[in-house]
Amino acid sequence: TGHHWGYGEANGPAEWHKGYPIAQGSRQSPIDIVPGSAVYDASLSPISLFYNNCTSVNITNNGHSVVVEFVDIDDRSVIQGGPLDNMYRLKQFHFHWGGKGCGGSEHTVSGKIYPSELHLVHWNAVKYKSFGEAAAASDGLAVLGIFLEIGIEHKGLHQITDAMYMVKFKGTVADFKGFNPKCLLPLSLDFWTYPGSLTTPPLFESVTWIVLKDPMFLSEKQMGKFRTLNFNGEEEESRRRMENNFRPPQPLKGRTVRASFR
Ligand SMILES: NS(=O)(=O)c1ccc(C(=O)N2CCCN(Cc3ccccc3)CC2)cc1
Numbered sequence: 001t002g003h004h005w006g007y008g009e010a011n012g013p014a015e016w017h018k019g020y021p022i023a024q025g026s027r028q029s030p031i032d033i034v035p036g037s038a039v040y041d042a043s044l045s046p047i048s049l050f051y052n053n054c055t056s057v058n059i060t061n062n063g064h065s066v067v068v069e070f071v072d073i074d075d076r077s078v079i080q081g082g083p084l085d086n087m088y089r090l091k092q093f094h095f096h097w098g099g100k101g102c103g104g105s106e107h108t109v110s111g112k113i114y115p116s117e118l119h120l121v122h123w124n125a126v127k128y129k130s131f132g133e134a135a136a137a138s139d140g141l142a143v144l145g146i147f148l149e150i151g152i153e154h155k156g157l158h159q160i161t162d163a164m165y166m167v168k169f170k171g172t173v174a175d176f177k178g179f180n181p182k183c184l185l186p187l188s189l190d191f192w193t194y195p196g197s198l199t200t201p202p203l204f205e206s207v208t209w210i211v212l213k214d215p216m217f218l219s220e221k222q223m224g225k226f227r228t229l230n231f232n233g234e235e236e237e238s239r240r241r242m243e244n245n246f247r248p249p250q251p252l253k254g255r256t257v258r259a260s261f262r
């Protein structure tokens with residue numbers, strides 16, 4: 001139960017390389033996306049999201065983020081197209097966010113940080129037998145990143161923010177059935193894509209990142225509900241508000257970011 005990683009002064013992103021040397025690897029995430037340097041690739045097909053039969057199972061606070069998990073025993077909810085050679089199965093989605101009035105996204109766009117970022121995590125069930133196995137393989141995961149911007153309230157997000165009181169503390173889980181994340185998508189599926197990594201330990205370099213150009217919008221009130229979550233467990237005396245649970249941009253190290261749009 002040694003020194004566990006987190007987002008604090010002593011255990012935050014600047015320290016992770018001590019326990020996870022790959023933190024200084026050649027394809028780490030997130031990155032700062034510079035649209036002017038992205039290469040338009042006409043061969044990128046549109047991404048397709050087949051979430052219609054998706055089956056959410058529960059919502060949980062894992063001490064790092066709030067996570068909605070899905071049944072991933074078959075191809076009922078998958079992403080395909082874009083840079084992907086296979087279909088990838090939806091496993092979970094979660095968020096990263098900042099303190100009140102602060103940025104909290106992981107990817108940035110020409111240095112612009114958004115209040116939050118949603119990650120829809122998928123794994124290559126064509127080539128690998130489990131999420132854990134895929135998470136350790138260079139083409140094992142595909143994460144769809146969607147920026148969140150403060151604006152008009154988001155009707156689809158209420159189901160998630162209304163469930164947060166049930167998972168206030170680390171290690172809490174609640175039933176969360178019948179949620180379809182298709183409602184969280186912005187109008188345009190224009191995207192940037194690049195080879196990267198998990199943005200939390202173990203930081204495996206196994207992620208094909210697909211980051212949407214357009215944000216989804218939510219109200220400041222809805223964003224505030226994320227900040228009612230705690231990093232700590234209910235039994236801990238130190239109450240630590242869950243916010244600023246984001247890794248800052250990492251060196252590009254010669255990678256090319258491709259764009260699906262001009
Ligand atoms: N921010 S993100 O890059 O989108 C992101 C995506 C997935 C996870 C995730 O589900 N994790 C982390 C790593 C994988 N482990 C399983 C494991 C497999 C092999 C050896 C140890 C742990 C599950 C927990 C975390 C972050």
Ligand SMILES: [Zn+2]
Nearest residue numbers: 094096119199
């Ligand atoms: Zn994430």
